[in-house]
Amino acid sequence: MNEIVKAEYTEQAVAVRQGITEQLYHRFLSYIDASPKTVETYTRALRQFFTYLQENSISQPTRGDVIAFRDGLKERLKPATVQNYIVAVRLFFQWTATEGLYPNVADKVKGAKVSRHYKKDYMTSGQVKHVLDAIDTSTVKGKRDYAIFSLMVTTALRTVEVAEATIGDMRPRADYTELYIRGKGREDKAEYVKVEPQVERAIREYHSAREGGTDTAAPLFSSTSNNNRGGALTTRSISGIVKLRMRAAGYDSDRLTAHSTGHTAITLARLAGQPLEVVQQFARHANIATTQIYDHLLDRASNKCENAIAAAIF
Numbered sequence: 001m002n003e004i005v006k007a008e009y010t011e012q013a014v015a016v017r018q019g020i021t022e023q024l025y026h027r028f029l030s031y032i033d034a035s036p037k038t039v040e041t042y043t044r045a046l047r048q049f050f051t052y053l054q055e056n057s058i059s060q061p062t063r064g065d066v067i068a069f070r071d072g073l074k075e076r077l078k079p080a081t082v083q084n085y086i087v088a089v090r091l092f093f094q095w096t097a098t099e100g101l102y103p104n105v106a107d108k109v110k111g112a113k114v115s116r117h118y119k120k121d122y123m124t125s126g127q128v129k130h131v132l133d134a135i136d137t138s139t140v141k142g143k144r145d146y147a148i149f150s151l152m153v154t155t156a157l158r159t160v161e162v163a164e165a166t167i168g169d170m171r172p173r174a175d176y177t178e179l180y181i182r183g184k185g186r187e188d189k190a191e192y193v194k195v196e197p198q199v200e201r202a203i204r205e206y207h208s209a210r211e212g213g214t215d216t217a218a219p220l221f222s223s224t225s226n227n228n229r230g231g232a233l234t235t236r237s238i239s240g241i242v243k244l245r246m247r248a249a250g251y252d253s254d255r256l257t258a259h260s261t262g263h264t265a266i267t268l269a270r271l272a273g274q275p276l277e278v279v280q281q282f283a284r285h286a287n288i289a290t291t292q293i294y295d296h297l298l299d300r301a302s303n304k305c306e307n308a309i310a311a312a313i314f
Contacts, residue, residue, distance in 0.1 A: 168216030
């Protein structure tokens, strides 16, 4: 490496140790051209990486430093989080190499092995009915929570999709009602899910009871808190509502969360005999292998070996 290149790398290394400058950071964001959610994840990952370099007085990071950073993450974070962080670091150094700013010292550094099994449980149809029956729908809040839970558990919607939904996104058709959503990785609300009559009725009853009328621009589900009354619910609020209603019905488990409603919808669809390809479309999985994971779980659940062994012994 000649002296000029060395000097350039040293200068950039100082910038690395001190953190990404605004200009450098925005250039990187322009390069990746990612969604706001991805940008948020990458920002968090790179902030931790550069803090690690600074705390360890590393001015010119090497491949070994990236690996050490990854190993440290493995001790305190979940594999999926470690994987996302290392992807961000790899992409950053890929960019620095492309721009001639710093060599790609993270090339081919592996993240963490992520299990293909889901970390959240699904609920049976009986358990879902129990949760819904336990909600007091004599109040506006109860009507709202009933509508949210029933919508998510029949459509596999994510919390962000529910949070972004407006009244105008619900459009009646001849045989059913559509709810248009901005799917994962999409720029606009071009996809839709079918809202079953029972769920639509619950939503309409909630809208009739709440304050604020039925303006098409109004959020489909609104907050009742003093700080944000009438405003759209946040994803965190929706997650809290789902968790609260599960817990109130007696289902208090770390493996049962708002994510479980999607798992439940997909699992119940398969248990009802819906073809794999049909469920893939319903779940909006880009890869059918993602949908097949549910089949592996159901195959194991239907395995009766333990019952046969217990019957033989006892």
